[in-house]
Amino acid sequence: MDTAEQYFRAKLAFHTDVTDVHTAMESGEPGFVLVDSRGVDSWRAGRIPGAVHLPTDDIAAHAERLLPAGTPVVVYCWGPGCNGATRAAVEFARLGRPVREMLGGFEYWVREGFAVETDTGLTRRPADPLTAPPGMTCAC
Incomplete structure (x- = not known):
């Protein structure tokens, strides 16, 4: 394999996108746990339905208790202008967990018109054209 092919194959092994995550979550058996790595205030403001809240700073201390060992993890944070999901992925990798980062984060989930969960229920914004x-x- 040439260097470019290796790079892009590796990239696909460690990244996914919001549409693929949405499709997997809708199936009822996504094959991973979706983890929101943002802080408490961000979580309360809105999150992806079915996600587990585990802020990056708490991963090392609480991942074993909250997530079954060996379960693949997909992490997200705010969006492409934020590297919080990358930091969260590093923490899961340190624990030996299979992990991928959701490209676009919460921002692109919302921009694509997918449902968002809040403490008062589900909401949805129109998709950004x-x-x-x-x-x-x-x-x-």
Whole structure:
């Protein structure tokens, strides 16, 4: 394999995107635990339905108690302008956990029009036409 192919194969092994996560979560058996690594105030403001809240600073102390050993983990934070999910992924990797980062984070989840959970229930914003053009899929 050439260097470029190795790089992109490795990238796919450690990243996923919001559409793939949404599809997996909707199946009822995603094959991973989705972890929101943001702080308490961010969690309360809105989160992805079915996610487990485990802020990055708490991963080392609480991952074993909250997540079954060996279970693959997908982490997310705010969005592409934030490297919080990357830091969370490092913490899970240190624990020997299989982990991937969800590209786009919470921001792109919302921008694609997927449901958001709050303490008062589910809500959904209209999809941003720049990230989810009406009537189109990226077919990737």
